[in-house]
Amino acid sequence: METVTQNTKPLTLGEKPEGYEGPGFLATSLEKVVGMARKNSIWPLPFATSCCGIEFMATMGAHYDLARFGSERLSFSPRQADLLMVMGTIAKKMGPVLRQVYEQMAEPRWVLSVGACASSGGIFDTYSVLQGIDRIIPVDVYVPGCPPRPEQIIDGVMKIQHLVETESLRRRDSKEYKAMLNKYGIE
Amino acid sequence: MEQERVIEVLKEKFEGEILQIETHYDFLTLSLKKDKIVEIIHYLYHHPDTKFQYLTTLSGIHYPDLNQIAVMYQLHNLVSNQRIRIKTYLPADNPVTKTLTPVFLSANWMERETYDFFGVRFEGHPDLRRILNVDEMIIFPLRKEYPLEDQTREDKNDNMFGR
Numbered sequence: 001m002e003t004v005t006q007n008t009k010p011l012t013l014g015e016k017p018e019g020y021e022g023p024g025f026l027a028t029s030l031e032k033v034v035g036m037a038r039k040n041s042i043w044p045l046p047f048a049t050s051c052c053g054i055e056f057m058a059t060m061g062a063h064y065d066l067a068r069f070g071s072e073r074l075s076f077s078p079r080q081a082d083l084l085m086v087m088g089t090i091a092k093k094m095g096p097v098l099r100q101v102y103e104q105m106a107e108p109r110w111v112l113s114v115g116a117c118a119s120s121g122g123i124f125d126t127y128s129v130l131q132g133i134d135r136i137i138p139v140d141v142y143v144p145g146c147p148p149r150p151e152q153i154i155d156g157v158m159k160i161q162h163l164v165e166t167e168s169l170r171r172r173d174s175k176e177y178k179a180m181l182n183k184y185g186i187e
Numbered sequence: 188m189e190q191e192r193v194i195e196v197l198k199e200k201f202e203g204e205i206l207q208i209e210t211h212y213d214f215l216t217l218s219l220k221k222d223k224i225v226e227i228i229h230y231l232y233h234h235p236d237t238k239f240q241y242l243t244t245l246s247g248i249h250y251p252d253l254n255q256i257a258v259m260y261q262l263h264n265l266v267s268n269q270r271i272r273i274k275t276y277l278p279a280d281n282p283v284t285k286t287l288t289p290v291f292l293s294a295n296w297m298e299r300e301t302y303d304f305f306g307v308r309f310e311g312h313p314d315l316r317r318i319l320n321v322d323e324m325i326i327f328p329l330r331k332e333y334p335l336e337d338q339t340r341e342d343k344n345d346n347m348f349g350r
Contacts, residue, residue: 092320092321093319093320093321095321121337121340125336125337125340126335126336126337127320127324127326127328127333127335127336127337128319128320128328129337131337131339131340
């Protein structure tokens with residue numbers, strides 16, 4: 001029986017999950033297969049309001065190319081999106097709009113907060129700017145930077161991919177998850 | 188030269204309304220009493236020698252030392268390319284003045300903005316409510332008695348940033 005090598009990964013098209021393997025078959029858990037499929041087909045919804053959005057455009061461009069991670073298909077409808085990428089300053093007046101977009105997304109959904117402004121208000125410590133989107137919606141991964149380079153955004157997406165891959169299929173039904181959403185006043 | 192003509196035109200009819208005449212960087216600035224401000228601007232709009240028919244901007248200025256809020260109008264004569272600035276002063280405790288919308292429709296949103304940020308109430312305005320800030324806001328943020336920073340932020344302290 002072959003053993004799955006941990007340190008030196010051979011270059012393959014998809015990383016196969018751990019499992020019982022023989023010639024022509026691989027037995028593994030459904031959760032791992034679903035995680036692998038989800039991880040490599042994330043549809044992001046770009047919510048770009050300022051300069052971080054410009055960096056995101058570079059990230060989507062041919063040089064950095066987020067398509068390498070299976071995320072080239074942007075969804076401009078929240079109802080079909082898996083990942084909400086908030087890039088830029090969110091004014092307090094924009095807050096309810098962002099929240100509505102989040103509420104319109106179907107489960108499972110993830111949120112990536114790109115840049116200092118989305119994460120904490122950044123330099124805009126003022127009466128009109130929301131001091132971090134985590135005051136109105138839950139955030140999975142924060143990307144620091146003002147603005148972050150495309151490599152950092154890719155790193156953030158890869159961290160999201162890791163979360164997507166390893167998330168339990170029942171997490172969204174759990175009491176803890178519902179309590180977390182209730183803390184934000186959602187549902 | 189032309190500025191003197193503007194002052195002359197104004198003095199012909201509204202001599203008693205003028206508080207102060209200054210020129211800052213070649214920009215004629217007139218401080219006027221607040222009661223007849225709409226009539227004066229209407230008069231300057233139609234007078235053949237002034238014809239200030241374009242309202243460039245309208246805004247508020249808070250003077251905490253004087254406890255006053257000024258409303259500042261900037262007018263432009265598009266024919267002679269001449270500009271003037273007009274200021275009226277209102278008490279900060281109860282800043283009320285007449286709306287300029289009968290003369291300039293474009294004053295509508297500018298007055299809403301001035302209300303939004305300074306709390307100046309324009310009597311007769313068709314729809315005086317906040318325009319840029321969130322509706323739930325209870326302060327007038329550009330008055331100098333309110334701190335600029337968001338008071339709900341917890342992560343900024345002197346230990347981390349040395350401010």
